[in-house]
Structures are given as C-alpha cells and as structure tokens.
Amino acid sequence: MPLRAASMAAAPLYVHRSNFLSPSQHHQLPPLSSSTLLLKDRLNSDSKRRRFVLVAQAVDSSSTSSSSPSAAAAADKSIVPDDQFSLSKISFGVVGLGSGVTLLAYGFGAYFNILPGSEWSALMLTYGFPVAVIGMALKYAELKPVPCVTYSDAQMVREKCSTPVLKQVKTDVTRFRYGDEQHLDEALKRIFQYGQGGGIARRSAPVLQMIREEVTEDGKYCLVLAFKAKDLQLSDFERRQAKFASFFGPGITSEVCKGADDLYEVRLISNTEA
Numbered sequence: 001m002p003l004r005a006a007s008m009a010a011a012p013l014y015v016h017r018s019n020f021l022s023p024s025q026h027h028q029l030p031p032l033s034s035s036t037l038l039l040k041d042r043l044n045s046d047s048k049r050r051r052f053v054l055v056a057q058a059v060d061s062s063s064t065s066s067s068s069p070s071a072a073a074a075a076d077k078s079i080v081p082d083d084q085f086s087l088s089k090i091s092f093g094v095v096g097l098g099s100g101v102t103l104l105a106y107g108f109g110a111y112f113n114i115l116p117g118s119e120w121s122a123l124m125l126t127y128g129f130p131v132a133v134i135g136m137a138l139k140y141a142e143l144k145p146v147p148c149v150t151y152s153d154a155q156m157v158r159e160k161c162s163t164p165v166l167k168q169v170k171t172d173v174t175r176f177r178y179g180d181e182q183h184l185d186e187a188l189k190r191i192f193q194y195g196q197g198g199g200i201a202r203r204s205a206p207v208l209q210m211i212r213e214e215v216t217e218d219g220k221y222c223l224v225l226a227f228k229a230k231d232l233q234l235s236d237f238e239r240r241q242a243k244f245a246s247f248f249g250p251g252i253t254s255e256v257c258k259g260a261d262d263l264y265e266v267r268l269i270s271n272t273e274a
Helices: 002-010 012-018 023-028 034-076 092-111 118-140 152-161 164-173 185-192 234-238 241-247
Strands: 148-150 207-215 220-228 252-258 263-273
Touching: 092 118, 148 152, 152 207, 152 220, 152 263, 164 207, 164 220, 164 263, 185 241, 234 252, 234 263, 241 252, 241 263
Parallel strands: 148 207
Antiparallel strands: 207 220, 220 263, 252 263
C-alpha cells in the first residue's frame, strides 16, 4: 500500500488514468516501472523548461517594445551637428585682413633682403596695403551669424514643411553679413515701429540671440527666434504677434513666450503638414 501511494504521487498520469476506474479496479493496475517514471520526469522537466523560456522571451519582447518608442523619441530630439563646410561660415574680413598683413610683412622682408624674392617686394607692398585696408573695413562692418540649434525631427520635415520665407530667414541669420546693424533689422523696424506712435525707441530694439528648428506637438515645422530685450516686456511682443505672422507669412502662425532672463521667443509655425 505505501509503495502504490508513492508511485501515484510520482506519476501524475497514473492518477489521472485511475480516475476513470472503480475503487475495486485499483488493485488490478500494474505498478509503473522505473524507466516509465524516469521518462515522465524528463517530460515534465522539459515542459517546465520550455514554459520558462517562453515566459522569458515574452518579457524580453514586451520590454523591447515598451522601450522602443522612447528610444525613437529621444533619437528624434537629438541635435544635428552643424559640421558642414560653407562659404557663409567664412569671415571675409578675417581673410582680407590676414592676406593683406601677410603680403605687407613679406614685402617689407623681401625689400630689406631679409626674405627671398626682392624682385616681387614692390608688387606685394602695392597690393598688400589695399587688401589689408579692405579687410579691416569688412571686419569693422561685420555682423556675426547667430547660433542655430536643429533637432533631427525638424531636419527631416524642413524641406517639405518649411516655407520659402522661413528658409530665407534661416540662411540670412546664420551667415556673416556686412553693413547691417543687426539681424532682421528691416523686419524688426516694421514690426516694432521705431520712433513712431505706438512704437518703441530704437535703443530698446530686441536683438536676435539664436534660432532653433523644432517640431511642434502636432507635427508642424517651427522656427523659433530668441530675442534679448532688456527694456521690453512680454506684452510688447504679444501686441505684435499678428505682425510677426503677417511679415513672415503667408502660411505662418506666430506664438510668443517668455524665456530665461531677458529672452523672448517668437515661434514661427508653418501651417504646411508633413
């Protein structure tokens, strides 16, 4: 009797089969052999191992699927490095001044036989002086480009969603300019009406500090203009919000908000959807 109870506890299939028999027929069933019990134990262990593997794979797949959207969002919000070569990034004032000073220095050295090429000294002195003067003039009238922060998701939709005016604004403010007092000077003059009724004084004019390309929550391309204005308030920008949209339009919606310290942001949102 104890032997049969032990075999029934070790072999669940034996118990399952005996459920269909009457109590009197239990004594007629032959006990299971040791090889049969060993085979059943292996099958049970294999099934448990397979269930464990399936559960582990399910957990891994669920964790991967849950983390992939956040990883994709983080990748979309990464900043695109501005490492492409362009002539707009070169200061002609620095190039002209450096070239002129080099010609003058070598010309004087060759004239006094300190450096070789004395026969070319007069030519280098003749052209070195005006080149240096032009370089100094360009350097004096130079307006440096403002930094531009571009996110990867904005770069992908820029060509399709950005308007020609927004593309021109980005090009103008991210290159060296000569003779202008500040970036977007003509636009700010019309929007803030310097020295006119209801306008502001020119000395209080906002100064563009940087621009930013990003995508709004509803998937629209947005060019953000960050201005520094110590003598202005947020209400001064809010009253001219419609003027920003009309000047940089068509197809533009403008928003204004207060940034850090004395910074004010003007968001130019393109109405063209990707």
